[in-house]
Amino acid sequence: MNDRITLDYGSGGLKTSELIESLLLPAFDNPALSQLGDGALLEGNKKLVFSTDNFVVSPWRFPGGDIGKLSVCGTVNDVCMAGGIPKYLSLSFILEEGFLFSDLRQIVTSIAEEAKKAGVSIVTGDTKVVDSGKGDGIYINTAGIGFQRVDLPGKAAIRPGDDVIVSGTVGCHGAAVMMARSGLISEESPLRSDCMTLHRISAAALDAAAVNDGAEPGSVRILRDPTRGGVATTLNEFTEGMSFSIELNENEIPVESAVDAACDMLGLDPLYCACEGRMLLVCDPSVTENILNALHTVPGGENAARIGTVTEEMPGKVLLRTPIGGRRILTKLTGIQLPRIC
């Protein structure tokens, strides 16, 4: 193999086979993939969850992860947030001519490691190569299939009095990528992307809600990972067009000091910075304590907190109560605060 990707590797011919057999098959070894058919044959289930994401993050390597890890987490998390147990992933590369093989190998290793952690198999895929100047090194698409674990009622079931929980500190991914892109981050900086798979976090929360004797089914209304647009935009998607509002307590929102410092430097707001390993959850207050206790025992959930409540005060809006007692409206992200963050 040469040390750089050439257009041949996307031809569908000999070089494509070589890439598949020398790099991809060994990394993702499983029976469905090794059939090398046009499609993978899989054991199914009555109810499926299906999700997809493109990953175009720049730079592709950032503190706490790389585009490979991100491409597994992003889709696994979407499946989890829709109430599914992730099972299978497809994996597609768009490589730019000239991309280093050593970098591709490293990304493939990240993908394999993260998929193993999440218990998902990479069962089908595709590789295309575009001419130099028509891409940016590497873009990845993953699509994920999960089996439905729970039928979440969704935002229509949210009621005044419900609690809003976040599973950890917010904005780390966006802040880390932007600092890396700006070249401002130092080796010693504690700033790291929160990029991680949420399958344990979401399972812990759903189990905790279910064991509460008093809880009705549907006490967890909705799960969502606040990626592009951050916590503020995701919560706006909950309230949009609805008869309730969400009021956040700025004091209770966990933000790492390194993220605060980075956001100050870059002129960003942590509430609009993408997370790639955090879960937002709205639930009946009767299960809040159980859920928080459960989350605190799961790696990555140590900082889980109730950050706000559902009110009726300004239907359709998300409000932030500041430490000095003021309140401001948080709108959806407008404009390009953070392009190519995932």
Added chain:
Amino acid sequence: MNDRITLDYGSGGLKTSELIESLLLPAFDNPALSQLGDGALLEGNKKLVFSTDNFVVSPWRFPGGDIGKLSVCGTVNDVCMAGGIPKYLSLSFILEEGFLFSDLRQIVTSIAEEAKKAGVSIVTGDTKVVDSGKGDGIYINTAGIGFQRVDLPGKAAIRPGDDVIVSGTVGCHGAAVMMARSGLISEESPLRSDCMTLHRISAAALDAAAVNDGAEPGSVRILRDPTRGGVATTLNEFTEGMSFSIELNENEIPVESAVDAACDMLGLDPLYCACEGRMLLVCDPSVTENILNALHTVPGGENAARIGTVTEEMPGKVLLRTPIGGRRILTKLTGIQLPRIC
């Protein structure tokens, strides 16, 4: 909406919502998609077929189709070739800043039309925007889920004496795209991509094989659509590492004269040119006639032909018998005969 894509449309914020609600939801309207969850909830099945493809074709519009139509056909066909009935598609765009909205609208319309024809629903998706100069207008990824229709035994079941069938003329897609890219194609040229969904073609062949009283189950060994690398490369994937060879009769391979002429002009071989609406099939000779008769009645299958047989002569090889009685070995495509054809 502005007339060009800006980075905002990939931010995950307000503009992304606008794009989804004004363009994508109306085009692909279905209950699973309109939930707008992180993943789509779907009715499943015991056995699934899962496939994915990236589409980076250049130019994105070509005689007989565009990247939108292609992105549905490519994945639908992969699901069909793996023995599945296609049901659901995911759809992801990587748009380059500055891409025209009017072009995106046209592509979305092509996607919606082709999905409707194939009976598949677009249930989940993603849109990313990359900076100008980091893409090439538009790249698309689709992933498809199908329900298993038949358990095809695969290449291990191929035996000497089997027939090789192609469902129509070969190489039209590759030749049409290359002529369009070279600017050599005229308005009046009959050269058109063969881009079409194969769900009717594959169903007709499988039904025809099943009704033959004498046929054992598994009389159809394998289906494959000869995309990148063309018929020659796909047949090499069948013979590779096996104890049989495939011998083609050049006389019997249907090639349109416009494709022959284009290939002469471009220095290409139709047997290495991608098809995007053709099926290769290997079967027990007892079902060949039934299959051909059935294919001839399906639109797009009129030119179906038996193009060769499985022999034991040169294990692992694909041989071409020429009209003057010579024979040559057809290897896998090497090098970049046709970059960015799909």
